[in-house]
Amino acid sequence: MHETPHRNTETKITAAAPAGMFGPFLRAPEASRDIFRVIFVAACGPAVAGVVFFGWRALVICALSVLGCVATESLYYRVTRTPALLGRSHAALTGLLLALTLPPFVPWYVPLAAAVFAILVGKALFGGVGHFLWQPALVGRLAATVLFAPPLLARPLLDRPAWPVLAQNRILLGDVTRVDRSARYRGWRGTVARSPADAVARPRPRAFLRQLSLPGAKPPDSIATVLRHMPPAWDLICGAHGGGIGETSTIVIIVAGLYLACRNYVHAYLPGMIILAAAVTVAVAPVRSADGQAWQWLPVAAEGLDVGFVYVAYHLTCGELMLAAFFLATEMTSRPVTLPAQVVFGAICGAGAILLRLYLAFPIPAYAAVLMANTLTPLLDSAVRPRVLGRRRWQRTTDTKHQA
């Protein structure tokens, strides 16, 4: 087996490729912009759910974030004199995805600052679509998490002990920052806000589940007691609980994600693998309960399978995992290209999200897991690949011997 030093030969292959002269002379109709537009429309689903449950402030944050991203990108193109080959479609999509990850009660400057970070640091610094390593919306979200938190501010702006959701009689039009602090509610059904408050507040469901495993927390009696504190399952499925604008409504996210899968913009394997890996990790990862200090593996079977399955289902639906699985991990540039690599990528995302949620007091575990997996994307693309036709599975030689 000999290798030819092609790099410095006189024939530079990139020189000769005039477009249009060569086949195929037929083209499938879909262009890159169409892809971004369709994903934007799909992402409007969770956004609408957010506006329903978090009111007009959610709409304002979405608009500020999208406009911030588009304006930053336009400014960037203007300053660097880069031709905008894909228009602003990807910037608008990034802005909307960023807004979906933000809490509904943040002040107006948070989405703007996050948008600037998302476009400049997440996207433009790497060379735009097709080149960035980390999903830009998540870079913006991470920047907002770091900027508007204790070392720089007195108290975290994006993370609160009690998260608001509009009461049932104030949906769509209420102001989510006018919280009725005296009201106690178990489930969202039947919550009625009294003037001047519009919203009711409660810790995020995630916080209850974290009591089972976070180091500082006081261990609860059993998994079943924790589940008794959780809101009803229907609240988690339809989205009437505290969380980011687009994170809460599981059913809308799944429907929009399946639409993308039908359009072939998302491989169903990738979100499927994320959810599967997350479910397996939840079922296996140890928690503390009952007698206090002992770590117990296999929580799914610890108190009977009925409690165990409810525990797993709550974990899957209670936070940002679904949004990350269907919309953020599937960003085309920052996920691996080939299908087997995507499956491994999904497994890393899902398991990482649950492990970070269980054992670290980090406010955005699923997003951090996606960012970590994004970092591994180039490695996965070169290490995990489909078997090329005519080669054995792990054969890595050049194909010179058949040329003689």
Added chain:
Amino acid sequence: MSAMRLRRFGTFAGGIVLPDSKDATLGAPIVPIGPLTRLRVPLAPTEAEPARPLVEPGQAVSHGQRIAQASDARQVDVFAPLAGRVAGIGECLLPGPEGTWRSSPAIELVELDSVGRIEELSCHYTWQSADEYSIRLRIAEGGVCTCRPPVSALGGWIERALAASVETLIADITENTPFVTADHRLLAERGSEVIRGLAILARAVGARNVMLAVDHRRTGAYRAAVGPARLYGIEPIALPHKYPIGAEAMIVKVLTRREIPPGGTAMDVGVAVTDAATCWLTYRWVACGEPPTARVVTLSGPALHRPGNYLVPFGAEIEELLALAGLDAQAWGVCGPAMSGQLATAGAVTGPGGNAVLGLHPQQAGPPTQCIRCGWCSENCPARLNVAALNDDFELNRPTQAARRGVLACVGCGICSYLCPARLPLSRRVALLKRAIRQGQSRSRDARDAAQKH
């Protein structure tokens, strides 16, 4: 019970279902092309040294007269496709490998007779009782080429098949690229001749398994061919219409479960693949003694006013064919199938390898943008290549890296370019990578040979 009992086979990973677009010509019978003013008959239908002309300028030639003699075993004799007068020796262009044009000297014929219908010839050579050796001899002295690109002399093709001890011969008549119906019409109208030609080829290469692979949607049209096929022990097989099942590597994989090693040919795994046009010309030459001078070409496409399946003599100019079929102004003339053909240029002529001349409207898509890593190219690649990574290798000028990724396994189907939402000319870039790798290999082989000499 129907006479058409066709075995159904599996499929392969990757590939897409293309729009069929064959309605205009699927039922159109083969007719002779209209009057031609000039032929430029290529003296080098294969890539070997050109044949030596046997005629002088000004001389009158008759239909089927031998006008050039091959000086090389890899070249074929050339026969006059039509009666006419020799105007001189000129040049013509034929499709070469990987979308290039290959220049060939050509005999120019003018004052031509019109193209006649396909004659009903009687078989006067009892090839059934002849031994293999004399069949091979008879094929080798005719001017028959393999009509499946790359075009080569049929005698040389049989010798290579014998050297590779081929046991399976596949006639690929799936023809699943849009618009093209030449082989379909040939099998539907001249089925018994095609089948007999296939049987002759099977005798010549000594193949034990002979398969006739057709599209499962069109089996009804091939009823006349099934009887002779059973007579000669040829197995008719219906294949699914997912593109590119007609590619050599795919049809061999589906029918024999063998995979061609990257950069290899079907003969490396003991399989020979041929098509209907080759079988037909072989039968006409071996059994009836008619020299190969014309083939069926589909003229079709949305920009042609008179689409059809035409009997076109070798050496007809593409521009004249497009004018006869009524090409729109501003439209593109394309030589070969729409997925892997090339834009017609002045001086291009039809040869044995061209089964279609298409008139297509120019694409309205804008300039190529950057790759967004959607992954559709690799997801649908029948060779399971990571085409996005190969595009990076092309842009960074890294053919060695591309070779390590297995770029030589590419079957050249064009699906990556067809699907690419960024409108990148991916299949063209992959073809250039393959060419660079092959050149590098031949260069290093030359260097090694030189080093061994000293």
